[in-house]
Amino acid sequence: xxxxxxxxxxxxxxxxxxxxxxxxxxxxxxxxxxxxxxxxxxxxxxxxxxxxxxxxxxxxxxxxxxxxxxxxxxxxxxxxxxxxxxxxxxxxxxxxxxxxxxxxxxxxxxxxxxxxxxxxxxxxxxxxxxxxxxxxxxxxxxxxxxxxxxxxxxxxxxxxxxxxxxxxxxxxxxxxxxxxxxxxxxxxxxxxxxxxxxxxxxxxxxxxxxxxxxxxxxxxxxxxxxxxxxxxxxxxxxxxxxxxxxxxxxxxxxxxxxxxxxxxxxxxxxxxxxxxxxxxx
Amino acid sequence: xxxxxxxxxxxxxxxxxxxxxxxxxxxxxxxxxxxxxxxxxxxxxxxxxxxxxxxxxxxxxxxxxxxxxxxxxxxxxxxxxxxxxxxxxxxxxxxxxxxxxxxxxxxxxxxxxxxxxxxxxxxxxxxxxxxxxxxxxxxxxxxxxxxxxxxxxxxxxxxxxxxxxxxxxxxxxxxxxxxxxxxxxxxxxxxxxxxxxxxxxxxxxxxxxxxxxxxxxxxxxxxxxxxxxxxxxxxxxxxxxxxxxxxxxxxxxxxxxxxxxxxxxxxxxxxxxxxxxxxxx
Numbered sequence: 001x002x003x004x005x006x007x008x009x010x011x012x013x014x015x016x017x018x019x020x021x022x023x024x025x026x027x028x029x030x031x032x033x034x035x036x037x038x039x040x041x042x043x044x045x046x047x048x049x050x051x052x053x054x055x056x057x058x059x060x061x062x063x064x065x066x067x068x069x070x071x072x073x074x075x076x077x078x079x080x081x082x083x084x085x086x087x088x089x090x091x092x093x094x095x096x097x098x099x100x101x102x103x104x105x106x107x108x109x110x111x112x113x114x115x116x117x118x119x120x121x122x123x124x125x126x127x128x129x130x131x132x133x134x135x136x137x138x139x140x141x142x143x144x145x146x147x148x149x150x151x152x153x154x155x156x157x158x159x160x161x162x163x164x165x166x167x168x169x170x171x172x173x174x175x176x177x178x179x180x181x182x183x184x185x186x187x188x189x190x191x192x193x194x195x196x197x198x199x200x201x202x203x204x205x206x207x208x209x210x211x212x213x214x215x216x217x218x219x220x221x222x223x224x225x226x227x228x229x230x231x232x233x234x235x236x237x238x239x240x241x242x243x244x245x246x247x248x249x250x251x252x253x254x255x256x257x258x259x260x261x262x263x264x265x266x267x268x269x270x271x272x273x274x275x276x277x278x279x280x281x
Numbered sequence: 282x283x284x285x286x287x288x289x290x291x292x293x294x295x296x297x298x299x300x301x302x303x304x305x306x307x308x309x310x311x312x313x314x315x316x317x318x319x320x321x322x323x324x325x326x327x328x329x330x331x332x333x334x335x336x337x338x339x340x341x342x343x344x345x346x347x348x349x350x351x352x353x354x355x356x357x358x359x360x361x362x363x364x365x366x367x368x369x370x371x372x373x374x375x376x377x378x379x380x381x382x383x384x385x386x387x388x389x390x391x392x393x394x395x396x397x398x399x400x401x402x403x404x405x406x407x408x409x410x411x412x413x414x415x416x417x418x419x420x421x422x423x424x425x426x427x428x429x430x431x432x433x434x435x436x437x438x439x440x441x442x443x444x445x446x447x448x449x450x451x452x453x454x455x456x457x458x459x460x461x462x463x464x465x466x467x468x469x470x471x472x473x474x475x476x477x478x479x480x481x482x483x484x485x486x487x488x489x490x491x492x493x494x495x496x497x498x499x500x501x502x503x504x505x506x507x508x509x510x511x512x513x514x515x516x517x518x519x520x521x522x523x524x525x526x527x528x529x530x531x532x533x534x535x536x537x538x539x540x541x542x543x544x545x546x547x548x549x550x551x552x553x554x555x556x557x558x559x560x561x562x
Contacts (some may be wrong), residue, residue, distance in 0.1 A: 134381060
């Protein structure tokens with residue numbers, strides 16, 4: 001990827017999105033993440049300002065410290081560097097459902113103005129135009145985590161007036177419906193895109209543009225939104241990435257790329273148990 | 282417990298029309314067993330797996346499946362499972378009926394199956410379209426508080442197939458690392474088949490390790506590297522390059538069919554399969 005050759009004076013929209021998301025993670029935060037930008041952002045936070053955060057992956061790795069970003073949610077790297085590895089039914093029941101997660105980090109293919117998410121299908125469910133991977137952990141992460149951060153690129157295809165399928169509930173129809181349905185978590189408190197940051201408005205809970213990135217106009221963000229976008233009276237401009245943030249993120253991606261490119265079966269075989277234990281040796 | 286070759290064990294215990302679960306959450310995926318099912322041309326299977334992964338993409342593309350129960354159907358860290366998509370979107374090579382869950386829902390269903398309860402419970406699926414897509418997701422009222430709780434019917438596969446690091450001579454199985462829902466899937470099944478990296482004199486399993494005792498295991502086959510291209514913690518790492526390459530192979534029907542024919546159907550066993558991949562590399 002060409003991003004690695006960028007100087008610290010220039011950065012990509014993807015880098016800005018990852019860094020803006022990472023900045024929202026507070027030290028000590030217990031964070032449940034999925035693969036992709038959420039995983040990159042959470043690990044960037046861990047490697048910069050939030051070293052003591054607790055990183056949890058749905059594969060059961062609790063308090064993990066991966067040296068490279070996992071390609072899959074259940075890479076061995078996550079188990080090897082975790083405080084504890086628990087069975088999958090346990091991570092969803094005793095940990096997530098029990099309300100022990102501060103922040104759930106989700107991506108999606110579509111989001112609507114109330115932060116409801118689709119990661120299931122584009123088109124109809126029975127005869128979809130595009131069948132997406134589906135729910136995974138998302139519906140219950142969105143339900144139980146104390147708050148949700150959503151990360152996705154902003155375009156009229158992703159920010160839609162009506163979802164093709166609701167995989168994970170945000171504020172449903174807004175105006176307190178989430179609380180009335182007795183959903184315990186506070187729902188999507190920030191949506192971080194490649195153009196800016198949206199937060200739910202007090203009362204209506206409609207996603208509202210509260211910050212834009214440098215060199216991105218509000219008009220451009222409106223045009224990338226499939227509904228008439230609400231814009232806050234006071235618009236913040238998110239600070240550009242620092243040299244340190246960019247260096248740590250690029251190093252992380254570089255290490256990850258090298259690790260994932262190798263054919264691991266032959267080149268990285270880990271030692272087998274002591275020959276003394278073999279029957280068929 | 283019966284010890285046999287993989288060929289014998291699959292021939293004896295997997296039959297057309299059965300519901301079968303090849304479990305393992307990105308780790309210890311029983312690829313060798315799946316390939317043997319493919320070689321023996323088993324048909325009309327109801328496949329069950331939280332994450333269908335490449336192995337079910339192959340079985341679905343080869344026409345072995347009539348139904349799929351799952352909770353996340355992507356190529357982990359890479360993108361789509363193109364054969365699964367083609368089956369759902371275009372009925373190729375045959376229609377596939379899908380029973381879709383979230384991870385938390387499916388974990389609850391396996392746990393209920395292991396406990397021989399009729400259904401599993403969770404706080405989830407609220408305000409999503411998933412219960413509409415899968416009418417098996419329903420709800421009960423708590424007899425103490427009258428609160429609504431989502432239910433999923435227990436999953437009790439005819440056959441569960443696992444891959445594990447080691448068995449001892451008695452047939453006790455030791456699994457370590459990321460364990461997913463393997464224990465629940467094993468205990469939920471009528472028949473349990475396990476392939477292992479090796480058979481050892483002593484498992485040396487720590488207290489509280491996940492050990493499946495020999496008297497719940499129907500049959501064992503020793504298949505070194507049997508989880509490749511997924512990984513076996515302590516033995517070999519995941520071949521991420523293969524997962525990336527699969528995206529290209531599976532995208533095209535003809536290329537997929539050629540790959541299956543050349544590497545799986547034309548090899549007699551897993552060792553020959555690995556040799557044929559090495560030759561092609």
